[in-house]
Amino acid sequence: MVTGTATAGTVPTGTAPADQAAAVRERAWEVAAAVPDPELPMLTLADLGVLAGVEVTAPEGEGPGDVVTAWLTPTYSGCPAVAEMAADVDRRLRAAGFQDVRVRLRLDPPWSTDLITAEGRRKLAEAGIAPPRPTSAVAAPGPVLLTLGPTRGPGPATAAAPVVCPRCGGADTEELSRFGSTACKALWRCRACREPFERVKEI
Template sequence: MPDPELPVITLEELGVLRAVHVRGTDSVEVELTPTYTGCPAIEAMSTDIERVLREHGMRKVSVHTVLSPAWSTDDISAEGRRKLREFGIAPPRVRQASGPKEPVAVELGPTRTSRPVAGPPELAPVPDPVCCPHCGSADTELLSRFSSTACKALRRCLACREPFDHFKEL
């Protein structure tokens, strides 16, 4: 089932579909975790799941929102990341290959990204670049921290000059 805001990927590829429990021949329970608390798409996701499962003969369908463990962009599958890139959206960078999730550092700064000026350059942390989904260049800049949804930022490639969405890391 496609994500209502990003129909190029499924709820499973997005990582919000946590579990499906079949209870007999015509009853099913589904667990969803929203991308963030208060995500407006969770209602549309639940409604779509209920409709499709009923169309496939499930008489009793219940969809539950599960908040723990919290969703993270690390939950997006490799296939989902590939589809986002092919659709023209830079996928989120992977924070951790495995192991327990740690808090995400929040940094406030200028609208356009640049190398930190304070301190010696060799000590300044430089995050992995956000690569352009059109040409692959790592030479990109942040235009706006928010794009068409709160989950995305608007960036521009300095090599091919194309603007693109970047699915932000959480």
């Protein structure tokens, strides 16, 4: 349940309590949603789908104002950027005037690349990073058969869902390495324009 009083000067005097709470929550969401991802700074946490929700509840006891709780779902449980994300959300909410801030992790349901918004995918492509394909277009869940083979190859793309080059738009691409500059990215190359590019892996 969301209750509480106005903070950070965001709600006009005389606003009904329910409207007050909604306005405070909306303002808190806007602040947290604008925090950039440490590893993909062209994306906000909202673009990435990592910001799972913002709750505003009444202060506990004689607290100074509403309790704002921001929920984050990390891209994977061992993501090294989670601590920085949480600290940045906390810092920005306090700078916006929210005095009692909590940042919590939510692992269930788990994060998926399907949570990246259309705007986030557009920003990735503009930055020269191939966005992930919908997970429904990749291999079905289940045991993965591991085989030895050359490092370079067409990678996991299929004719139905190719990895498109973010530079020229070509679909004739190949994977150079499963490991890019961060754990969530792989290194690819376009055979048409011959340019290398990174790609966000599907999860």
